[in-house]
Amino acid sequence: MTRSTHRDSGDRRPIARDLHPLEVGNYRIGTPAIEAFYDLVKSCMDHKITGALIYGPSRIGNTRAIEYLRLAMAQNFAKVTTYHVQAEHKPKHAEGPFFTSLLEAVGCPEPDKGSNPSKRLKLIDRIQDACARNGSGVVASFSMRRSATARTSTSGCATCTTTWTASTSGCSPSSSGRRNCMP
Numbered sequence: 465m466t467r468s469t470h471r472d473s474g475d476r477r478p479i480a481r482d483l484h485p486l487e488v489g490n491y492r493i494g495t496p497a498i499e500a501f502y503d504l505v506k507s508c509m510d511h512k513i514t515g516a517l518i519y520g521p522s523r524i525g526n527t528r529a530i531e532y533l534r535l536a537m538a539q540n541f542a543k544v545t546t547y548h549v550q551a552e553h554k555p556k557h558a559e560g561p562f563f564t565s566l567l568e569a570v571g572c573p574e575p576d577k578g579s580n581p582s583k584r585l586k587l588i589d590r591i592q593d594a595c596a597r598n599g600s601g602v603v604a605s606f607s608m609r610r611s612a613t614a615r616t617s618t619s620g621c622a623t624c625t626t627t628w629t630a631s632t633s634g635c636s637p638s639s640s641g642r643r644n645c646m647p
Contacts, residue, residue: 492532498525502533505604509541530606543600545591549607563587569605570594 477484485491494502501518508516520526527548534546551565563583567575570590578586595601 492528492535494532494536498529498532501529502536505533505537506540509544509602509604526608530608533606537604541602541604543598544602544604545594545598545600546604546606549605551607551609553609 481487504516504518507513520529530548534548537544537546547566547569549565549569552561554561559580560583563580564575566587567583567590570587572586572590575583591603595603
């Protein structure tokens with residue numbers, strides 16, 4: 465079946481019917497729960513809260529909620545850099561995979577290459593560059609834990625909003641007096 469992308473001259477639609485987001489399945493809808501999630505994150509941003517944990521049981525749309533939230537933040541907080549981190553759950557403390565997940569989220573082309581200290585430096589550089597491009601020192605990171613076997617969320621979503629300032633050392637005090645550094 466071939467789809468036409470042209471419109472009839474009498475059609476007053478802003479886009480062709482077959483290109484409509486509902487037709488192609490490319491849309492986000494802000495449900496009351498997602499709007500409450502957005503309001504909570506906005507409150508954290510307004511009150512300079514540098515971290516919050518927001519839990520949602522698995523399989524209820526946490527990933528879609530984060531995608532919607534990131535789009536809303538891009539419209540309402542254009543200077544805030546946002547990332548969606550999906551880290552695998554490890555039974556023991558594992559710094560390397562943690563940095564790999566963070567580097568994947570910030571768009572590093574080879575996130576699994578290098579030692580943990582070099583991954584940390586790559587991560588700091590990437591985030592500082594993004595903040596400089598956006599003209600702000602604020603980063604919002606939305607993290608989800610996924611199982612090592614299946615690529616699905618095994619727990620709810622966590623939101624961590626951190627204030628960053630670009631400096632050569634990778635960390636500096638924020639206006640609240642707290643010291644904000646990479647872990």
